[in-house]
Amino acid sequence: MVTNYVTANPPKWAENNPVVWSVFGSLAVVSIGLLFWERRLTSATEDGGRPPTALGRIAAVGNHSMNPPAVSGPVRGRDRELEQIGRLVRGPGGGMVVVCGAGGLGKTTVAAEAAAQAKADGRVVVWIRWQDDPAQLAQDLTHAAHILGLPEERLEEARTGRASLVDAVWDHLATVTGWLIVIDNVDTPARIGPGTESIAAYRGWLRPHGSGTLMVTSRDTSTQTWGPAPTLVALKPLADKTGAKVLMDAAPHAGTEPEAEALSVRLGGLPLALNAAGTYLVIPTSRHRTFTAYHQALASEFGELLGAKHPGAASDPETARQVVRHTWDLSLDQLSQDGYTLARPILQLLALLELAPIPRSLITPDLVTDTTRLEATAATVDAALAGLHQYGLLHSPPPPDAQSGELTVGQFHLHPLVREVMAHTLSRPHPTDIWVTALDEHLAQAVATATSLPGRTGWATARLLAPHLLPHLDRATPHNFTAARATLNRLAVTVRAAGAVSEDLLLRRHVLDAEVSHLGPEHPDTLSSRNNLANCLQDLGEYRQAADLHRQNLTHRERTLGPEHPSTLSSRNNLANCLGDMGEYRQAADLHRQNLTHRERTLGPEHPSTLSSRNNLANCLGDMGEYRQAADLHRQN
Numbered sequence: 001m002v003t004n005y006v007t008a009n010p011p012k013w014a015e016n017n018p019v020v021w022s023v024f025g026s027l028a029v030v031s032i033g034l035l036f037w038e039r040r041l042t043s044a045t046e047d048g049g050r051p052p053t054a055l056g057r058i059a060a061v062g063n064h065s066m067n068p069p070a071v072s073g074p075v076r077g078r079d080r081e082l083e084q085i086g087r088l089v090r091g092p093g094g095g096m097v098v099v100c101g102a103g104g105l106g107k108t109t110v111a112a113e114a115a116a117q118a119k120a121d122g123r124v125v126v127w128i129r130w131q132d133d134p135a136q137l138a139q140d141l142t143h144a145a146h147i148l149g150l151p152e153e154r155l156e157e158a159r160t161g162r163a164s165l166v167d168a169v170w171d172h173l174a175t176v177t178g179w180l181i182v183i184d185n186v187d188t189p190a191r192i193g194p195g196t197e198s199i200a201a202y203r204g205w206l207r208p209h210g211s212g213t214l215m216v217t218s219r220d221t222s223t224q225t226w227g228p229a230p231t232l233v234a235l236k237p238l239a240d241k242t243g244a245k246v247l248m249d250a251a252p253h254a255g256t257e258p259e260a261e262a263l264s265v266r267l268g269g270l271p272l273a274l275n276a277a278g279t280y281l282v283i284p285t286s287r288h289r290t291f292t293a294y295h296q297a298l299a300s301e302f303g304e305l306l307g308a309k310h311p312g313a314a315s316d317p318e319t320a321r322q323v324v325r326h327t328w329d330l331s332l333d334q335l336s337q338d339g340y341t342l343a344r345p346i347l348q349l350l351a352l353l354e355l356a357p358i359p360r361s362l363i364t365p366d367l368v369t370d371t372t373r374l375e376a377t378a379a380t381v382d383a384a385l386a387g388l389h390q391y392g393l394l395h396s397p398p399p400p401d402a403q404s405g406e407l408t409v410g411q412f413h414l415h416p417l418v419r420e421v422m423a424h425t426l427s428r429p430h431p432t433d434i435w436v437t438a439l440d441e442h443l444a445q446a447v448a449t450a451t452s453l454p455g456r457t458g459w460a461t462a463r464l465l466a467p468h469l470l471p472h473l474d475r476a477t478p479h480n481f482t483a484a485r486a487t488l489n490r491l492a493v494t495v496r497a498a499g500a501v502s503e504d505l506l507l508r509r510h511v512l513d514a515e516v517s518h519l520g521p522e523h524p525d526t527l528s529s530r531n532n533l534a535n536c537l538q539d540l541g542e543y544r545q546a547a548d549l550h551r552q553n554l555t556h557r558e559r560t561l562g563p564e565h566p567s568t569l570s571s572r573n574n575l576a577n578c579l580g581d582m583g584e585y586r587q588a589a590d591l592h593r594q595n596l597t598h599r600e601r602t603l604g605p606e607h608p609s610t611l612s613s614r615n616n617l618a619n620c621l622g623d624m625g626e627y628r629q630a631a632d633l634h635r636q637n
Contacts, residue, residue, distance in 0.1 A: 250278020
């Protein structure tokens with residue numbers, strides 16, 4: 001026998017038929033009403049109306065905090081930027097500000113400090129962390145508007161499709177003052193939405209039209225992305241002394257302020273690296289406990305101190321942001337996803353060059369292809385460089401004053417730590433060996449091109465190439481040393497013609513050091529290069545150093561060639577001229593007299609070289625005040 005437990009003991013009200021039928025009748029009416037309402041919404045959508053908003057918890061508190069992060073210590077070196085943001089926040093008109101710059105510059109810290117100041121002034125502050133999720137951003141901004149009094153009826157209109165949610169939110173934010181909404185780490189602005197319309201149209205979730213202030217932090221520094229309305233606050237590395245204060249704040253017992261400043265210079269004033277160093281130095285078990293020890297260790301332990309991989313960085317962007325090795329990977333990954341596949345290899349290629357401005361003309365499609373073995377065109381190289389610049393990984397100097405008349409060419413440079421990390425990420429020995437070989441070939445070609453251009457056309461490029469040619473000579477092997485040295489000498493002639501004495505000095509000194517190493521200190525080529533370096537130092541007013549070099553050459557040539565060999569006389573003349581520039585006229589006159597005596601005897605009193613020596617002696621005597629003797633010599637000439 002089966003017992004029906006559902007009806008075995010019915011409740012008392014179920015025995016009352018009128019009550020039961022009333023309940024079922026009410027449920028039927030509600031069901032029919034909902035059916036008609038659903039059909040009405042469907043019909044409205046098909047006729048071009050808005051569908052109901054698919055947000056599960058509009059104006060409901062999410063599972064994450066919307067309070068700004070606390071700033072643990074003083075924010076150094078950002079007073080100007082904070083004042084600029086503060087003026088906008090305190091102003092009557094509201095608007096939008098974008099704090100932008102490369103990874104590691106402390107954008108979130110600046111925004112958090114600005115938020116703390118706004119909160120202290122009595123403003124409502126809402127902090128939203130962009131999670132690469134447009135739906136989550138819509139929910140967070142809706143909740144922010146709800147905090148600021150967005151009426152329930154407007155939310156209901158958005159829920160049922162009678163109004164656009166984004167318009168409902170911003171219509172309300174345009175009527176309310178005294179708020180600051182921060183959206184942190186918007187590194188994929190193209191995904192903000194809603195839809196695919198650009199941010200610069202100001203019809204999406206980011207708008208400059210509120211009566212309060214919307215602040216965004218991003219690595220994207222392009223005005224094309226943000227449009228003309230927002231105020232862009234671009235962060236730069238900290239000044240050396242400011243970076244030292246950051247280190248002293250973090251590790252006050254690790255050394256003196258000058259030692260901290262030296263470490264700050266080494267770290268390029270990058271706040272992320274400064275904080276990483278300071279955190280390391282205060283750990284009791286760290287191997288290096290002082291600024292100086294850490295500074296010195298970077299030369300051999302960069303990979304362990306700042307170039308170390310973090311196991312969680314690949315899967316967690318927030319972890320990657322906090323690690324110097326990985327923070328720029330986020331930008332490079334984004335560029336790759338956006339189709340700029342050459343961005344990472346080009347940045348690694350640039351890291352093989354020196355820490356100095358790089359001429360744009362050097363980075364050709366042929367260079368990129370020959371080094372990376374990736375297909376490159378002028379368009380793809382241009383796009384990759386533009387993307388790197390957009391994300392703050394390349395920097396260009398401001399254009400010079402048009403009235404200065406200075407010759408300039410396109411150029412850019414890398415932050416020292418970006419360069420060091422990118423070079424560190426290249427596998428060794430391959431592909432580095434292949435890359436460097438191709439790079440050296442293109443450097444030599446670039447010098448040949450710049451030095452063969454007519455007039456002053458190639459001077460600016462030649463000056464930029466100079467520091468990048470030093471490793472080119474260092475990498476030379478015995479079979480190509482002569483060609484590499486000739487490349488540097490050719491470049492030195494051009495930069496000297498351009499009046500770039502410092503670049504000339506850099507090249508001449510490097511060539512001499514290389515020849516001493518490869519050929520020996522007394523090889524004829526070495527003596528010639530020593531003479532060139534001495535002349536360059538003389539042009540710079542470094543007479544003592546120049547005289548020492550000329551004296552070395554004279555001593556060697558007197559010993560090996562004899563006191564009257566033409567090369568010996570040339571060295572003696574150069575030393576005499578240098579001594580004269582130093583005011584040591586007596587020694588200079590004695591050397592000029594030796595040359596004059598020899599030339600009168602071997603070449604005759606009227607030979608051009610004799611007349612030159614007589615003229616030099618006369619000038620020296622004139623400088624000594626021996627005018628009668630000087631006049632007699634000039635009269636003979």
